[in-house]
Amino acid sequence: MKSLLYSLLFLGTLGAQAQTNIRITSLEADQALKGKYNPANYQASNVISDHKLISAEINQRVNADSLKLFIQILASYSNRNTGSDTVSNNIGIGAARRWIYATFARYSAQNENRLIPAYLQFDQDICGMGQHRNVLGVLPGSDTSSKEVIVIEGHMDSRCGTACDVNCKAEGVEDNATGTALVIELARVMSKYSYKNTIVFMATTGEEQGLLGANAFARYSFDQKVKVKAVLNNDVIGGVICGKTSSEPSCPCEDDIDSTQVRLFSFGGFNSKWKQLARFLKLEYQEELIPLVEVPMQLTIMTPEDRTGRGGDHIPFRRNGFASMRFTSANEHGNAGAALPDYEDRQHTSDDILGVDTDNDQIIDSFFVDFNYLARNAVINGVGASMAALGPQTPDLNLSVFHGRRLVVEITDQTQYNTYRVAVRSETNDWDSVYTTHQLLDTFYPPDQSIYIVSVASVDVNGIESLFSREITANATGIRPLEGNETGLRLLQNKPNPFDLATTIGIANSGIQKFDQAEIVIRDVQGKMVKRLAIGLDKGINEVTFNYGYGKLGVYSYSLVADGKIIETKQMIFAN
Numbered sequence: 001m002k003s004l005l006y007s008l009l010f011l012g013t014l015g016a017q018a019q020t021n022i023r024i025t026s027l028e029a030d031q032a033l034k035g036k037y038n039p040a041n042y043q044a045s046n047v048i049s050d051h052k053l054i055s056a057e058i059n060q061r062v063n064a065d066s067l068k069l070f071i072q073i074l075a076s077y078s079n080r081n082t083g084s085d086t087v088s089n090n091i092g093i094g095a096a097r098r099w100i101y102a103t104f105a106r107y108s109a110q111n112e113n114r115l116i117p118a119y120l121q122f123d124q125d126i127c128g129m130g131q132h133r134n135v136l137g138v139l140p141g142s143d144t145s146s147k148e149v150i151v152i153e154g155h156m157d158s159r160c161g162t163a164c165d166v167n168c169k170a171e172g173v174e175d176n177a178t179g180t181a182l183v184i185e186l187a188r189v190m191s192k193y194s195y196k197n198t199i200v201f202m203a204t205t206g207e208e209q210g211l212l213g214a215n216a217f218a219r220y221s222f223d224q225k226v227k228v229k230a231v232l233n234n235d236v237i238g239g240v241i242c243g244k245t246s247s248e249p250s251c252p253c254e255d256d257i258d259s260t261q262v263r264l265f266s267f268g269g270f271n272s273k274w275k276q277l278a279r280f281l282k283l284e285y286q287e288e289l290i291p292l293v294e295v296p297m298q299l300t301i302m303t304p305e306d307r308t309g310r311g312g313d314h315i316p317f318r319r320n321g322f323a324s325m326r327f328t329s330a331n332e333h334g335n336a337g338a339a340l341p342d343y344e345d346r347q348h349t350s351d352d353i354l355g356v357d358t359d360n361d362q363i364i365d366s367f368f369v370d371f372n373y374l375a376r377n378a379v380i381n382g383v384g385a386s387m388a389a390l391g392p393q394t395p396d397l398n399l400s401v402f403h404g405r406r407l408v409v410e411i412t413d414q415t416q417y418n419t420y421r422v423a424v425r426s427e428t429n430d431w432d433s434v435y436t437t438h439q440l441l442d443t444f445y446p447p448d449q450s451i452y453i454v455s456v457a458s459v460d461v462n463g464i465e466s467l468f469s470r471e472i473t474a475n476a477t478g479i480r481p482l483e484g485n486e487t488g489l490r491l492l493q494n495k496p497n498p499f500d501l502a503t504t505i506g507i508a509n510s511g512i513q514k515f516d517q518a519e520i521v522i523r524d525v526q527g528k529m530v531k532r533l534a535i536g537l538d539k540g541i542n543e544v545t546f547n548y549g550y551g552k553l554g555v556y557s558y559s560l561v562a563d564g565k566i567i568e569t570k571q572m573i574f575a576n
């Protein structure tokens, strides 16, 4: 665990220096990102607006061999470290980014010049190099009224155990030629279609030194008022083999294979637009793709924003207020502890390669990346991004509960369509029920549970959902008090539990009784107070994050104290 602490501190210092002169190298791409263009100039001559056809075509056209070829080309540059060579055409990050740019330009030529290749350039001293570039392919939308932008991205830079080693062999196949190949393949497939919103295909740099390329684009978007609607980050997305080590939440055991599950990491718990994006992507997979696919995938919505002690390009977007999430393989090969002497896994080493030649005929015949698995993940991304880019504006809602489980939902705002979705969950990450209604005011009877967390979406005339709204909770206790607790306050189990660095503690307030202030008091087994955290008392769910950092193992108690009175106490486990 020392290595994780080390790398966190290291990232902190590397990212400390300011980024300046952040700009898009193409005026056309810059204007497209800001919604300042004539959509007619970018309309496909054969517009396909049937979402079922788009989903079927993406599912059919994404190609495992094409993904394999892209990975082989990216690996051939030998070292794609952020500070590596930019002059050579054969090695280094400069050669890699020019190849991606040229590939976007080629796809543009094949699709009526509708995809605009560009660089996002910024100045910052990273690994001894002063200027850096993400590669962008911008596909302008057909409707500039909302000016919203969807981003599909993956980092192209690679590394060895030392973050700035620009000379080691760092083919970075799983991490992250896989995500970069996915982005390029979707640019190839999706440039054929016209979407309402603009779609950006982006390969970032500087991820391994502190998410710096993604940070530059998020900063540019925030400063230039680019309306980023959703970011789908793909990082470590094609490997299926579990290593000896892997960061928590970890894969089952060494050499375990999982080619049918992908993890969706996102920020927040209750009322998080980041988790709502992950849920939307999972819903689109279930409804658009499950009827079409040969190998069904399990999309697992994870509680934390990323693996413990790790980070990804979705995080700078979240920090700038944009909805973002990360797709990552279920199984990964290593925990990034490559600087440790006993580290044996491939991630962040020279061994992160395509595979091995087992019969000595100079041809790789055993692969560490499953190209069909990567293709399935590309399809999930492509269809999810397509629906987000085609769908209508998100509505809002009012909610009331009667007799414990009769939910009355009123749709408000953006009510120009006559079909809506109503999603209901309890305290899990997944929606339990997603209803369809044609009425602005409707009643639902979800399965009996103590808490209902409800959000809504609009469905347009083509049958495409918007992203889902904020969440409103109804505590069934609004009518029926919780057993043994007449205060209307309830302490929820912390998540995740056991935890190792941080955990989220929530309370549910039905509003039966009025309190002025509340706090969570955390104690060790001896009863010694460890921390007091103020927590809100809004009706519904209130949350606070407990950051414990690196410390002692053990069981801790946490109590909800309202106006000086202990309401409820629970236990949690610290397992660092």
Ligand SMILES: [Zn+2]
Residues within 6 Å of the ligand: 155, 175, 176, 207, 235, 236
């Ligand atoms: Zn990575």
